[in-house]
Structures are given as structure tokens and as C-alpha cells.
Amino acid sequence: MAETTEDLIAVTAQTVADWLDAGEVVLVDVRETKEYDLEHIAGALLMPLSELDADVFPVLGDKKLVLHCAIGKRSAAAGRMLLKAGHAQVLHMEGGLTAWKAAGLPVEEAIADHAAQEKVAPLFLCPTPGAVLREEYLTPNGLSPEALAGKIGVAVSTLTRLIAGERPVDAELSLRLARYFSTAADFWLQLQIEHDIERTRHALGETIRGAIRPRAA
Structure with a gap:
């Protein structure tokens, strides 16, 4: 883990990958829908920063909450918003998706043939x-x-x-x-x-x- 800033903890991409494999984390992608549709980490939930409302953000139970974006700037901003609103320990992935790919970790990508492409449906945090x-x-x-x-x-x-x-x-x-x-x-x-x-x-x-x-x- 990297150093803590304002109680927002940054974790490495490999740490997040290990937690995902163990089922110990909820990974939230705070990029925009178009970015998510192009490529995303399998199992990541979509909650764009532009739509994030910290006051109604759900409590996720015992699992760790990790936010990520493209390079780590938006996830850090989102994390501080959640902390300020009173949410418990919030983490963000240092370096974002860029660091994830640099570590050789896999992403799901859009199909190149747009005629045959099926739009990736965003996953949601708030169930019925x-x-x-x-x-x-x-x-x-x-x-x-x-x-x-x-x-x-x-x-x-x-x-x-x-x-x-x-x-x-x-x-x-x-x-x-x-x-x-x-x-x-x-x-x-x-x-x-x-x-x-x-x-x-x-x-x-x-x-x-x-x-x-x-x-x-």
C-alpha cells in the first residue's frame, strides 16, 4: 500500500487484483460510461464521478471498497467525497486503469467490429x-x-x-x-x-x- 492522504488509502493494482480473486473487494469504476464501454476491469461496478452522490452512496457491508479511474485523479476525488460524507474506510487504486494494464492485468474490451458490437451494460451498486x-x-x-x-x-x-x-x-x-x-x-x-x-x-x-x-x- 502507498501512504495515506487525508485518510484516503491508495492501493496498488496488483493488490486490488488479488482482492478481486479472493472475493474480498467491491471495485467501483468512477470513469464515464463511454470510457467503461471501451474497456473495463471485469467485475468492476460503474458509478461515474459526474453522477456520484456521496449522501446516497450505499453501504457495502464487510467487503473493502476500492475506487478507480483512468490514472487515479478522479478516484481520489470520489474517495474524499465519500469520506467527507461519513463513509468508513475508502480506498482508491493508485495509477488507475493505466497502472492496472502496465502491471499486465487483463481488461475487457469493446468488440472492434461496431456493426456486431453489443453495448456493455453498466453494473449498478444499488440493487432492487x-x-x-x-x-x-x-x-x-x-x-x-x-x-x-x-x-x-x-x-x-x-x-x-x-x-x-x-x-x-x-x-x-x-x-x-x-x-x-x-x-x-x-x-x-x-x-x-x-x-x-x-x-x-x-x-x-x-x-x-x-x-x-x-x-x-
């Missing part, structure tokens, strides 16, 4: 509430949607559609899930908000930034 429900609450506890529906007093179709990403969480469902799983009352609504904001940023963020000028103080 249904995915969280399935992966963190139902599966670990051996619960089926049918069993949970009976315990919280909703139709089975409500949960199956939620898990499939076909319906959002509303206030009532958030309260019912919170009561059963002993979470904060707004926990499930916050998951929905983070998911919706992230998708909308990717779809409309650039259009909104171009069309609306911030109000002067």
Missing part, C-alpha cells in the same frame, strides 16, 4: 429491494415468498413481483417487512429510493445537468 429481500433475508433464513407473504399479511403475488423487480416497495410494504425483519421502518423505502435514483441518473442525469443551471446563491 426485491433482490436484497431474496439474497439477504429469504435465502439465508430458508424462507419462501409464499411463507413470508402469510407472515406479513400480503398476497404472494406482491412478493413475487417485488423479487422479480416488477413492482416497487411502498410505505405499507416497507412497514410490514420492517416489522417482521426488525429493520428500520424506512429501510425498504430507502433501498427503493437509492435504486430509482441510480437508474434515473444513468438514464437522464446528463440531460438534466445540461438543461438545468443551478440557482446562484
Whole structure:
């Protein structure tokens, strides 16, 4: 590891590669979508710096969080934003993708033949509430949607559609899930908000930034 600056820790590309192989890290690419589409590290999640909102950035659990960009400047800026917003230890990859390739580490590249190219879909940090429900609450506890529906007093179709990403969480469902799983009352609504904001940023963020000028103080 390199020296720590303002509590932002820089790690080498090889260290990040080792952590990825061991499944110990969440790697976040803060470059823009067009850069990501051209080439990216396999398994890296996309969260462009231009769209990053530190206040709604999700907590990622026990795994290390490492940010990276092209040469390390944007990832350092993003890391300091997250630290200032109160996030726990944040790391960034020193030298960015340039250092990664210089170390002989692999990247996934766009297909040269643009006629046959399939656009690389960005990966997202904020899952649907249904995915969280399935992966963190139902599966670990051996619960089926049918069993949970009976315990919280909703139709089975409500949960199956939620898990499939076909319906959002509303206030009532958030309260019912919170009561059963002993979470904060707004926990499930916050998951929905983070998911919706992230998708909308990717779809409309650039259009909104171009069309609306911030109000002067």
C-alpha cells in the first residue's frame, strides 16, 4: 500500500487484483460510461464521478471498497467525497486503469467490429429491494415468498413481483417487512429510493445537468 492522504488509502493494482480473486473487494469504476464501454476491469461496478452522490452512496457491508479511474485523479476525488460524507474506510487504486494494464492485468474490451458490437451494460451498486429481500433475508433464513407473504399479511403475488423487480416497495410494504425483519421502518423505502435514483441518473442525469443551471446563491 502507498501512504495515506487525508485518510484516503491508495492501493496498488496488483493488490486490488488479488482482492478481486479472493472475493474480498467491491471495485467501483468512477470513469464515464463511454470510457467503461471501451474497456473495463471485469467485475468492476460503474458509478461515474459526474453522477456520484456521496449522501446516497450505499453501504457495502464487510467487503473493502476500492475506487478507480483512468490514472487515479478522479478516484481520489470520489474517495474524499465519500469520506467527507461519513463513509468508513475508502480506498482508491493508485495509477488507475493505466497502472492496472502496465502491471499486465487483463481488461475487457469493446468488440472492434461496431456493426456486431453489443453495448456493455453498466453494473449498478444499488440493487432492487426485491433482490436484497431474496439474497439477504429469504435465502439465508430458508424462507419462501409464499411463507413470508402469510407472515406479513400480503398476497404472494406482491412478493413475487417485488423479487422479480416488477413492482416497487411502498410505505405499507416497507412497514410490514420492517416489522417482521426488525429493520428500520424506512429501510425498504430507502433501498427503493437509492435504486430509482441510480437508474434515473444513468438514464437522464446528463440531460438534466445540461438543461438545468443551478440557482446562484
